[in-house]
Amino acid sequence: MKLNKNVVFSLALIVFAGVVIVLSMQLQSLFLSQSGDIGPKAFPIGAAAALILCAIGKMLTEGRHEAKPLFDREGWKRVGIMFAIMIGYLAAMWYVGYLISTLVFTPMLVVAMREDRKLRPVTLAIFSVVTTTVLYFVFQNIIMVTLPTGVLFR
Amino acid sequence: MEMLFTVISAILTPSNLLIILGGTILGIVFGAVPGLSATTGIALMLPVSFSMSSTTGILFLGSIYIGGISGGLISAILIGVPGTPASVATCFDGYPMAKGGRSSRALGIGILSSFIGTFISVLISMIFCPMLAHYAVKMGPWEFFSLCFCAIILVVTMSKGNMFNGLIAGLLGIIVSCIGIAPIDGAKRFTFGVVNLYSGVNQIGLILGVFAVATLIKNFAKGDTKTPDIDTKGISGFGISLREYCSHWLLIIKSFFIGLWIGFLPGLGAGLANLVAYAQAKASSKTPDKFGTGCDEGIIASETSNNAAIGGAVIPMVALGIPGDTATAMLIGGLMIHGIDAGPLLMTNHPELVYCFFGVMLFAAVLVLILQFFGMRTFPYILRTPVCYLYAAILAICVVGAYADSRTMFNCGLMLVMGVVAMLMAVGNLPTSPFILGYILGPMLESNLRKGLTYSKNGFATFLTRPVSLILLLIAVGSLAWPFIRDRRDAKRKASGMESEVDKMSSVFDVEED
Numbered sequence: 001m002k003l004n005k006n007v008v009f010s011l012a013l014i015v016f017a018g019v020v021i022v023l024s025m026q027l028q029s030l031f032l033s034q035s036g037d038i039g040p041k042a043f044p045i046g047a048a049a050a051l052i053l054c055a056i057g058k059m060l061t062e063g064r065h066e067a068k069p070l071f072d073r074e075g076w077k078r079v080g081i082m083f084a085i086m087i088g089y090l091a092a093m094w095y096v097g098y099l100i101s102t103l104v105f106t107p108m109l110v111v112a113m114r115e116d117r118k119l120r121p122v123t124l125a126i127f128s129v130v131t132t133t134v135l136y137f138v139f140q141n142i143i144m145v146t147l148p149t150g151v152l153f154r
Numbered sequence: 155m156e157m158l159f160t161v162i163s164a165i166l167t168p169s170n171l172l173i174i175l176g177g178t179i180l181g182i183v184f185g186a187v188p189g190l191s192a193t194t195g196i197a198l199m200l201p202v203s204f205s206m207s208s209t210t211g212i213l214f215l216g217s218i219y220i221g222g223i224s225g226g227l228i229s230a231i232l233i234g235v236p237g238t239p240a241s242v243a244t245c246f247d248g249y250p251m252a253k254g255g256r257s258s259r260a261l262g263i264g265i266l267s268s269f270i271g272t273f274i275s276v277l278i279s280m281i282f283c284p285m286l287a288h289y290a291v292k293m294g295p296w297e298f299f300s301l302c303f304c305a306i307i308l309v310v311t312m313s314k315g316n317m318f319n320g321l322i323a324g325l326l327g328i329i330v331s332c333i334g335i336a337p338i339d340g341a342k343r344f345t346f347g348v349v350n351l352y353s354g355v356n357q358i359g360l361i362l363g364v365f366a367v368a369t370l371i372k373n374f375a376k377g378d379t380k381t382p383d384i385d386t387k388g389i390s391g392f393g394i395s396l397r398e399y400c401s402h403w404l405l406i407i408k409s410f411f412i413g414l415w416i417g418f419l420p421g422l423g424a425g426l427a428n429l430v431a432y433a434q435a436k437a438s439s440k441t442p443d444k445f446g447t448g449c450d451e452g453i454i455a456s457e458t459s460n461n462a463a464i465g466g467a468v469i470p471m472v473a474l475g476i477p478g479d480t481a482t483a484m485l486i487g488g489l490m491i492h493g494i495d496a497g498p499l500l501m502t503n504h505p506e507l508v509y510c511f512f513g514v515m516l517f518a519a520v521l522v523l524i525l526q527f528f529g530m531r532t533f534p535y536i537l538r539t540p541v542c543y544l545y546a547a548i549l550a551i552c553v554v555g556a557y558a559d560s561r562t563m564f565n566c567g568l569m570l571v572m573g574v575v576a577m578l579m580a581v582g583n584l585p586t587s588p589f590i591l592g593y594i595l596g597p598m599l600e601s602n603l604r605k606g607l608t609y610s611k612n613g614f615a616t617f618l619t620r621p622v623s624l625i626l627l628l629i630a631v632g633s634l635a636w637p638f639i640r641d642r643r644d645a646k647r648k649a650s651g652m653e654s655e656v657d658k659m660s661s662v663f664d665v666e667e668d
Contacts, residue, residue: 009582013322020329020344040336040343043600044329044432048644051325057318063585067295070581076457079577083570089553094628098557102550109546112372115539131547143205145558154540 004067009058013051020048037131081112099149160506161513164209170598172515174217178521181221182420186229186536187544188378190369191238192222196484197365198548200491201358201555206493212507213514219481220272220518223424223464224526225533226263227457232257232534240424240460243432247445247452256450258530262392263450265526266399267457270406274518275414275465279472283501286473290498295605300626302599305476307630308587310417316583317637320615323584325590328599329447330355337601338608350564354573357487358559360593362552363572364586365480371573372580392527394450402454405435408445413459417466423479424460424467429457446496464515472508475598480587483594491559 017134021044029039062104071079085108139145159382164170177199183197203211226241244264247369251260293301296656310320317466333344345351409431418428436445447450467478475497477483486496494504501508526533556569576586610616617623 006582010324011207013582022648023344026339029339036610036613037338037604037608040339040341043336043603044332044343047325047328048331051322052327054318054321054325058316058322058582061316061318071375075377078375079371082374083574084572086549086553086573087368090563091569093553093557094563095564098554102554106550109549111543113375113425113542117542119542125569127543127546131550135550138202139554139558143558143563145205147554148557148563 004063004065005069006062007065010055010063013055013058017051017055021045022050023117024048079114082109085109086111093148094149095150095152098147098152099136100134102135103128106131135153150153157509161509163338164506164510165213165513165517170210170213171655173206173214173488174518175521177214177217178221178525181218181223182225182522182525182533183221183227183514183536184218185222185225185241185541186236186533187539187541188233188235188537190228190548191226191240191481192219193480193484194369194548196488197361197480198501198551198555198596200361200484200488201556203488203560204491204559208489208494208504209507210490210509211492212511215485216511216514217518217521219485220464221522222267222481223461224268224272224519224522226460227261227268227396228526228533231260231264231453233537233579234482238424240386240428240463241455241456242425243428244453244460245611246432247447247449247450250446251448251453256380256448259393259450260438260448260453261526261530262394263399263453264457265523265530266392266394267406267409267454268461269519269523270527271413271461272464272522273457274410274514275417275462276468276519276561277415277465278510279465279468282469283472283508283512287498287501290474291502293498293622294603294621295609296620297491298625299473299599299602299606300617300623300630302595302602304626304630304633305470306504306588306591306599307635309591311633311636315585316339319582319584320588321332322582323579323586324588324592326579326584327594328596329590330360330595331596332600337597338604346363348564349423350560350562350568354597355491356556356560356568357566357594359556359565359568360572361484361487361590362556363569363574364576364590365484366552367569367573368549368576368580370548371577374545399450402451405451408438409435409455411460413462414466416459417463417470417478419466419478424463425479427463428460451491468511468515472500472511473494475500477591477594480590483587483590486594486609529539574590 024041027039027041027106030040081137085105088108089101089105092105107128110124110127136147139147165174180199181192184190184198185192196215199215199218202213203295206214223238223240226236226238227244227248229239230236230244231252234245234249234253236242236245248260248264251257286554293561297461306324310324311317331354333351335341335352338344342352350356397557412431412434413424413427416430417423432452434441434454435451439445441449463479467482470476470478471482471486475486478487482609489496489500489507494507552569553566556565557563559565579586580588607613612619617627
């Protein structure tokens with residue numbers, strides 16, 4: 001068996017399943033009658049135990065071959081950038097609300113995903129304003145959901 | 155008769171008509187853009203649907219579903235890239251035909267086949283659903299537990315790849331579904347004192363994270379975001395006469411039933427149906443060498459079968475509450491948002507909703523036919539939309555949609571966490587279909603198991619002494635052996651150079667799930 005990413009992944013799954021079992025053992029049943037009910041612990045423990053068996057199965061079957069990487073280095077960089085922008089977007093929405101954060105972060109997402117495409121600032125600005133306004137109108141006025149205003153402006 | 159009137163009046167209400175039209179167009183767009191699918195469309199529009207009444211919501215989601223499956227043929231034919239896994243085989247003959255200057259004919263055949271597949275399969279599911287539901291209401295928790303168990307195992311074992319990956323994904327979905335208040339006794343599980351987790355992991359947050367955020371980021375990371383060049387000059391009319399089209403009636407019938415049956419089996423669906431029907435059409439053709447060069451039969455087989463799978467997948471969803479594929483799992487989620495439990499009682503408690511769902515699928519099939527015929531020159535322009543703008547708008551919709559469901563930023567964070575989980579699952583080669591199925595069926599599985607044990611004196615033995623339950627469990631256990639038999643058979647075939655048509659075709663594109 002080679003220590004490839006699938007083996008590491010399987011080991012991580014076994015650790016995760018172990019944590020689930022430990023946490024499940026601490027669960028308190030609100031009632032445990034004589035009726036034969038297995039209580040709230042048994043199901044997650046059963047699922048986690050099965051997960052351990054399957055992770056071992058995965059390790060034994062996929063550990064024998066070379067593992068193909070999901071993305072190359074550039075791909076992972078892109079994943080990192082996208083999640084960073086999304087986290088920033090959510091943080092901004094929390095602090096300054098929907099309007100400002102969406103106006104700022106939608107063009108940022110476009111720029112991040114532009115590939116070789118040349119972008120015109122005017123188009124970006126129009127896109128940002130239109131997207132923000134349309135979503136605001138749909139959710140605020142049609143779906144009747146008050147979008148976040150931001151903790152700074154409360 | 156009264157039901158027919160209810161359905162017609164629900165569909166033909168001006169506001170609902172607009173919603174169905176919008177949903178169908180949106181579905182076609184999501185189906186046409188490579189990397190997106192009907193599943194992404196439904197996931198993204200779930201938060202929008204909860205502001206609607208349950209009937210309007212199901213009309214909206216149903217029309218996206220139909221538009222989404224049919225829309226895949228546009229990109230498959232015009233740029234040779236399947237918009238959805240359901241249209242992979244359409245590329246094999248649709249694209250060469252379009253390249254040979256016969257785009258109209260390719261699109262026309264695809265549109266007609268889509269219509270036939272959807273319309274007739276929905277009619278058949280309308281007949282079978284009440285029959286199956288009538289029987290299903292007599293089932294107890296033992297049978298339901300075994301049915302859910304069987305469905306999850308079938309999804310895992312019938313899909314491609316390592317069986318352990320599917321099982322792991324399903325079990326992860328089940329563990330995620332355990333978060334929150336437990337059924338029967340109401341104990342809090344894995345909530346860590348977070349109030350937002352008391353009602354479980356939010357469905358919208360999970361679905362958007364796994365099927366929208368992670369999908370888009372994966373596409374971008376793989377570099378699948380370039381805008382293709384499309385030539386729409388030669389497109390006008392259907393390009394084929396009805397008489398000429400009908401001369402392929404035997405192929406249409408064969409492909410239809412292949413799609414219907416594969417759609418009915420849990421976890422398979424349109425993604426596999428089109429490949430099997432294509433392979434079958436080629437194998438039974440007198441001129442198999444014409445396949446792959448732009449022949450009518452290839453497009454007919456693929457598009458009839460993938461759309462027939464819709465009706466097949468709807469039968470277990472409506473009659474038993476068991477999703478046939480990922481898209482129907484989302485539709486069950488949509489019903490749950492409106493407080494409606496999918497299952498055998500759905501036809502008894504909410505018959506108007508069920509028949510509205512059937513009605514809208516039939517109506518949307520006609521709408522897709524009309525829209526795609528008149529929009530033959532317009533819809534291809536969807537493919538010219540710069541992906542960077544499209545994806546940015548979709549991600550913004552995801553954030554707002556996740557917020558709108560619970561009106562807390564917690565849900566947006568949860569969506570992102572689920573996006574990371576989906577990405578980690580992709581690293582470990584875990585498919586997402588069993589994960590969502592495990593998440594949706596997990597609570598049903600647990601509550602029926604616990605009810606079954608509580609109601610009987612013989613404990614676990616009752617699951618084996620009731621005939622239907624026993625048969626379902628035997629099917630589940632038996633199907634666990636299938637991947638080993640399949641792998642051994644494939645290895646033998648590869649060694650002797652006799653790889654099956656479906657294997658060859660699915661290796662061209664990564665066709666594992668929708």
